[in-house]
Amino acid sequence: MNCDECKEQLFELIEREAVDPGGVRAILARCPDCRAAFDEMKAALAVAGQLPIEEPSAAADAAVVRAASERLPRVVPLRKRRLQPPPWAMAAIALLAVGVGVWSIPREVQLEGDVGSADLKSAAAPVVAEQELDDVAAEALDDSAALAELGEVASERTAHLGRAPRTEARAKRASSKPVPAHGRTVLHQSHWRRKSSSKTTTAAPPRTVDARSMISNAARGRTRTMRPNPKKSSRSASVTRCSTTWPRLGNG
């Protein structure tokens, strides 16, 4: 260590943070210049220690304490705090709900697929599907009969009205039929009551004409699939797709 390095370490020696205190002390012992610099440093620190310390005013302290007290959070009553579920519990419940929702969606799809594949794997599956198709067709025929019956009722009412203009009769018919919000025409309840009493079966819920016509179209389409109509090839094709969809579900 030379004198320059020693002088750089003088302050650290006083502050007891010197890297090499032994080396600095050795140079101070033999170098008068370094010793003088050390004394000056100590003198400066001693003078600096006489720096007067002033106090802030009581008003300033009072303003600070007032601001600190105004900022304090209002303490929530203990009972209320106990009633409130902890945030981690709320997060766990939310996570559980999301998890159940995510789990249930693919589970339902899989169940449907499983049922279809099980039906396919069993030898009786095509027979069951065929029977279901027959049931749908029979129901559709019933529906067409019901529609014809409805037409008869309408014609009777028209006859009852006599020479009433067609528009008036149509208006009355429209007013007698309840129109649901979705705009589809609903069959009158009396028709279903009559149908259920004649067949002595449990009354089916009123269906929309669209649904029934769709079923009857499906039944018609099935027959047309056997005898395709070239004029309505697109419709029969779609129905063919529909009728062949059931076995394919199982394959997937």
Add this chain to the structure above:
Amino acid sequence: MSDPGDEALLAAYREGDLAAFEMLLGRYRGPIFNFLLRSARDRGRAEELYQDVWMKVVERCDEFRGDAKFSTWLYTIARNLCIDHQRKMKFRGHASLDAPQPSSGQPLGERVSSFGPSTEQLAAGRLVGERIARAVEGLPDEQREVFLLRQLQGLAFKEIAEVVGVSANTVKSRMRYALERLQHTLSDLEEPHEL
């Protein structure tokens, strides 16, 4: 039983304990005020800054995560407010004590401290203290802040380095320069046999 640490007191204040804040204030009110007073060089401004510092502490106490010591955080706030204040003063055209005066070419701070009464006239300790205070206020900003943080609060060099944003070696150098400057300015006050 040992006194609770600064960080524990701040945490207690966050939970609603005003007495903890008052204890914290009692620990730091003197050093912080003198740091601000020697930086602002005006008691009225220093009191304003003093309240601003503690207001910031009150407002931001939720942001204090305990990564650094409370003293480091507190002095960082104080230093930043001082810097803002000095910028405002410069913008308003106040004369800086560090800037060389056009008439003498000497900074105002040094002139004030050097042209005071002689040692014999400064018999009263109060006047000596005033002269030392002027000498400290006449230090360059980067030396003064290091000197005050070390002298008033006794912060470690590493902690001062965190507050100021420089290395610990730079802090030591600045402190050494500040002492040399003070020793030069106040050489007529030095009486080696008493020191």
